[in-house]
Amino acid sequence: LLLVLLAGFPFIALLPSEVGNIRVGGLSLLWWYGAVAAPALAWLVAVVLHR
Amino acid sequence: LTFAARTLAIWLTPAAWLALPALVLEGGPDGLWVGLVLLVAPLLALALAGGVAPPAQSGDALFPVLALLLVVGILFWANLVLAGDVAAWLGAPRWQGIAVAAGGAWILLVWRRSGRLVPVLLLVAGCGLIVPMLAMARGAGMGPLGAWERVASLPAFRLPASSPWANPGRELRAGRGPGTLVFEEEHRVTATGSAQLHVRAVDGARVTESDWDLRPGESVTLRPGDELRWPPGARLRFEVGKTVPGAPASGISWADGRRGDSSRRWGLLLTLSGGALALLGYGIAGGITRREMAATGATLIAVFAWGVVWAVYCALGSPDLFLGGVAVERLARPPTLRGLAGVGSLVPALLPLAALASFLASSMALRARIGALDVTGGGEIGHDLGLWSAILGGAALASLWPAEPWLLIVMALGLATSTLAPAVLWPPGAGRGQWGTGAGLVGLVIFGALAVAGQWTNVSESWAGLPLAYPAVVAAPAAALVLGLARRPRKG
Numbered sequence: 001l002l003l004v005l006l007a008g009f010p011f012i013a014l015l016p017s018e019v020g021n022i023r024v025g026g027l028s029l030l031w032w033y034g035a036v037a038a039p040a041l042a043w044l045v046a047v048v049l050h051r
Numbered sequence: 052l053t054f055a056a057r058t059l060a061i062w063l064t065p066a067a068w069l070a071l072p073a074l075v076l077e078g079g080p081d082g083l084w085v086g087l088v089l090l091v092a093p094l095l096a097l098a099l100a101g102g103v104a105p106p107a108q109s110g111d112a113l114f115p116v117l118a119l120l121l122v123v124g125i126l127f128w129a130n131l132v133l134a135g136d137v138a139a140w141l142g143a144p145r146w147q148g149i150a151v152a153a154g155g156a157w158i159l160l161v162w163r164r165s166g167r168l169v170p171v172l173l174l175v176a177g178c179g180l181i182v183p184m185l186a187m188a189r190g191a192g193m194g195p196l197g198a199w200e201r202v203a204s205l206p207a208f209r210l211p212a213s214s215p216w217a218n219p220g221r222e223l224r225a226g227r228g229p230g231t232l233v234f235e236e237e238h239r240v241t242a243t244g245s246a247q248l249h250v251r252a253v254d255g256a257r258v259t260e261s262d263w264d265l266r267p268g269e270s271v272t273l274r275p276g277d278e279l280r281w282p283p284g285a286r287l288r289f290e291v292g293k294t295v296p297g298a299p300a301s302g303i304s305w306a307d308g309r310r311g312d313s314s315r316r317w318g319l320l321l322t323l324s325g326g327a328l329a330l331l332g333y334g335i336a337g338g339i340t341r342r343e344m345a346a347t348g349a350t351l352i353a354v355f356a357w358g359v360v361w362a363v364y365c366a367l368g369s370p371d372l373f374l375g376g377v378a379v380e381r382l383a384r385p386p387t388l389r390g391l392a393g394v395g396s397l398v399p400a401l402l403p404l405a406a407l408a409s410f411l412a413s414s415m416a417l418r419a420r421i422g423a424l425d426v427t428g429g430g431e432i433g434h435d436l437g438l439w440s441a442i443l444g445g446a447a448l449a450s451l452w453p454a455e456p457w458l459l460i461v462m463a464l465g466l467a468t469s470t471l472a473p474a475v476l477w478p479p480g481a482g483r484g485q486w487g488t489g490a491g492l493v494g495l496v497i498f499g500a501l502a503v504a505g506q507w508t509n510v511s512e513s514w515a516g517l518p519l520a521y522p523a524v525v526a527a528p529a530a531a532l533v534l535g536l537a538r539r540p541r542k543g
Binding site (some may be wrong): 009030 | 083087097196197200308341348
């Protein structure tokens with residue numbers, strides 16, 4: 001799951017029509033994902049799924 | 052918290068955490084990706100590792116210790132290079148920065164109970180990161196989101212009047228990048244000391260190369276498209292308000308990043324993930340608790356967030372950091388920080404002090420990490436005065452020559468990936484410890500050969516050039532293959 005989260009970043013960057021560069025609430029989607037969503041989700045995944 | 056501090060100290064030495072804002076500043080989303088990998092790789096390593104005890108027989112236990120010693124030696128080298136670069140950036144001789152960092156680490160080596168200081172030193176480092184960031188935020192008058200939005204809408208990065216390269220002019224060291232200044236608009240460059248400049252002027256199909264011997268106060272005017280090369284140590288002055296040579300074309304292009312180069316992304320991912328597995332997971336007996344994982348993840352996120360926000364404030368307040376390519380040490384004290392009202396002289400010194408405290412903590416944590424593999428010696432190798440004096444001394448000597456700290460970090464992690472990471476994922480069974488050593492040696496030889504070849508050949512940007520840029524992508528699978536052979540059932 002952590003690797004999938006990482007792979008999401010280049011995936012968004014390569015989306016057609018430069019979807020990742022669309023600004024939402026001041027940040028582009030790519031930056032929202034890379035700087036906010038992916039780190040938070042990575043922490044959740046690492047903690048919740050940790051045995 | 053102690054576990055989180057130890058993990059943070061092993062994984063994020065100053066050359067790694069200060070490279071994070073430098074890479075974000077340099078490449079926008081490309082740097083953000085590197086930061087994300089730096090954050091996720093240790094979480095991945097901690098989730099996968101655990102429960103694999105270090106080899107019990109002394110013969111099999113020797114190779115991992117030697118491999119990790121090599122890795123730690125390169126990590127020390129990277130950080131001492133950074134210490135020298137920061138000292139030079141602050142106006143002191145390089146050797147003084149190296150001596151302070153190496154000397155501090157050596158004193159803590161002599162003091163056997165110094166390991167208890169790791170959390171305290173990291174706390175000090177944390178304060179040293181947060182206070183300058185708050186000062187930059189106060190100076191900018193906006194939060195991180197507003198600052199990013201402002202940077203991402205800049206039509207161009209222009210040299211501010213507060214820049215030391217605008218007034219009075221200062222020595223220019225090439226940062227990461229091509230090592231030439233390409234000018235987007237007409238720009239007068241003035242020598243503030245004697246300097247020999249090389250100008251490559253492109254006029255349509257005609258290319259003219261010329262050398263200029265400038266005395267102090269003399270200038271040369273460059274036109275759009277001209278390239279300037281300068282000797283190390285040249286002191287130059289640039290024009291206020293002109294676009295910064297080496298900066299992205301605009302804030303939009305910085306925020307959007309470049310396209311392509313995906314092979315490098317995957318090479319870096321494998322190198323950093325494998326490095327984390329080896330550094331944090333190899334030979335660690337017993338798993339970690341959920342609480343330890345939560346604390347470690349939270350501290351990693353805090354450092355990651357600091358790096359991204361620091362890069363954004365630097366891009367907004369000190370666009371001159373782009374001049375000639377982003378050099379990591381400039382992020383330790385951006386020029387704007389000194390000019391901010393009400394900041395005083397203490398705040399600009401905090402980040403270099405944080406880096407020093409972080410390096411001292413890392414030096415202790417890395418020694419203890421190797422000590423944990425010393426099953427026969429009871430961890431005594433982590434306190435071996437002669438051994439560590441030699442490693443610190445060698446790294447200090449090597450760091451007298453300039454190098455790129457981040458590349459050394461990647462090299463160290465690539466070496467760890469090639470030699471030790473496969474054994475974490477596919478440990479050789481009981482009584483087959485020699486296969487682990489064999490696999491590590493195969494990884495080491497392939498990594499070394501490809502790394503040397505990469506230095507001597509022109510590495511292409513395509514997938515074909517990936518093994519030379521990131522040798523671990525070949526060396527680690529080769530080592531894993533050897534371990535795969537070891538796991539085959541014995542006949543009879």
